[in-house]
């Protein structure tokens with residue numbers, strides 16, 4: 001097992017990178033209520049799924065987008081380009097959209 005230290009070192013490095021990328025807030029029921037009041041029929045699981053997609057599909061090529069990116073006026077346009085790159089269907093894209101919108105509420 002002379003490669004064990006290398007394998008262990010690599011897993012620790014990957015673990016640390018995953019933590020560094022986790023800068024996105026966990027969605028809450030309060031977020032759902034604000035979105036629903038604005039006419040977006042989102043559930044808590046839609047928001048959780050949106051966060052998951054950002055962390056897994058969107059960060060394949062670069063780091064996860066910042067919360068602030070959703071406030072950019074170019075965001076809708078960018079999201080539609082990026083969801084094509086990430087191969088997302090329209091429901092997944094909508095979940096990313098409502099999750100990012102929930103981050104702008106605080």
Ligand code: HEC
Pocket residue numbers: 054057058059060061062065069078079082083085086087088096
């Ligand atoms: C196949 C690779 C790929 C995937 C998957 C991808 N992106 Fe990107 N992204 C890029 C590239 C390349 C750029 C820079 C060039 C451009 O704007 O097209 C970029 C730029 C961005 C930017 C702008 C960064 C800046 O500071 O200008 C944001 C925000 C972003 N992506 C968000 C996302 C989101 C959200 C998703 C998931 C829906 C996603 N990306 C998926 C490749 C990707």
